[in-house]
Ligand SMILES: Nc1ncnc2c1ncn2[C@@H]1O[C@H](COP(=O)(O)OP(=O)(O)O)[C@@H](O)[C@H]1O
């Protein structure tokens with residue numbers, strides 16, 4: 001009987017389930033969106049029941065489409081939107097909505113904590129203190145949900161990122177992995193343990209925390225009543241780290257960029273913890289008794305800027321139209337778009353930057369805006385790669401995510417980086433990474449070497465731009481960014 005690995009890819013807007021075979025072919029996919037809740041300006045929540053419902057339906061659909069019985073699933077891997085914070089009771093019942101990574105409700109709390117403990121936090125967690133991470137979200141829940149702190153102190157409350165919640169519902173085990181723990185801002189990435197001082201700073205009772213495990217090991221077995229089979233759940237990693245794994249980015253200096261709503265660029269730094277002022281240091285995964293580290297540049301808005309062209313100002317009907325429009329021009333003709341809709345993440349970390357389009361003349365049209373949007377995505381990636389290169393040597397960029405379908409963008413990325421950009425055959429690298437982690441734990445795949453041999457390039461984009469053009473274009477970008485920074489402070493909104 002043929003056996004497969006099932007990967008659960010729980011993202012910010014949808015939950016997917018993908019079934020892979022041994023050659024890493026996709027055999028079946030289920031995907032369902034779930035609602036986004038915005039109770040106040042800047043607040044973002046998900047209902048954990050809606051996440052579970054979408055995820056479970058996705059599993060059923062994937063199995064049906066693949067014509068695979070649950071008994072044929074050798075292992076399940078979980079990968080997730082990171083940082084998003086859930087509290088639930090021992091029956092797995094959520095005690096509040098999930099506070100999503102994008103939620104800004106704790107920005108002021110973090111500003112205050114940062115003043116006194118910014119350096120300590122950076123040293124211990126590798127993170128730039130920001131409302132983005134779980135610690136302040138969990139503190140907010142304990143401080144604001146009536147009775148929650150008292151119940152937590154009695155051991156009745158469990159905290160988790162979305163992986164933890166899903167694995168708890170699937171198996172009854174309260175666990176997470178090193179990569180997800182490293183995004184909480186409560187985990188000491190060198191000592192590899194929850195950090196007492198950080199728990200005290202954020203007022204978190206230890207009782208709520210999950211056990212931190214490797215990214216590839218059997219955490220438990222699915223409850224029989226769910227799928228009619230007891231399947232090992234044996235892979236867990238944050239989605240961006242899983243994508244690096246799915247790209248077979250196992251060696252120091254290997255870099256991947258995922259182009260979705262935002263872009264997340266990760267460079268493997270091996271066993272060494274490297275610090276950068278403007279990038280995050282994070283755990284890539286824990287495997288075979290060892291932890292690998294990565295540098296990360298998180299860019300909040302990239303594909304979302306393309307969505308804005310479609311849904312906001314409605315100058316395109318489909319994201320893919322940007323390619324044809326951009327190709328109508330020989331150059332950007334001096335028009336730049338800095339899509340700082342929610343401030344700027346790496347490497348600028350400016351909460352007060354706002355979006356800007358500059359260089360408009362009477363002749364500016366939709367093709368300029370389309371081109372400026374795609375170019376911006378590439379410049380933002382270069383901003384991050386330039387910072388990374390100060391610490392690790394980089395040869396090429398492996399890419400994945402929705403916007404990599406755009407060949408204009410990929411070629412421009414290669415040109416502006418002056419580096420090869422490589423797009424793999426399997427585009428579902430996030431789900432694939434979690435599948436590999438799960439499969440390795442149960443010997444479905446034997447080794448990293450075997451996985452490396454499965455990775456295949458679909459298309460390589462070679463840099464072809466002359467040095468002077470590249471210099472000028474990027475100089476224009478840097479000037480545009482300068483003008484976008486701090487704008488919310490200037491106008492007081
Ligand atoms: N051909 C394209 N050109 C440019 N952007 C695209 C294209 N196709 C999709 N996108 C962008 O990619 C994003 C979707 O990618 P996806 O990997 O599904 O994102 P996420 O997982 O963050 O939801 C959207 O923001 C969309 O605007």
Ligand SMILES: O=P(O)(O)OC[C@H](O)CO
Pocket residue numbers: 010011012013080081082083101238239240260261262
């Ligand atoms: O759900 P995605 O793909 O937008 O990824 C979100 C990141 O994990 C946030 O850190």
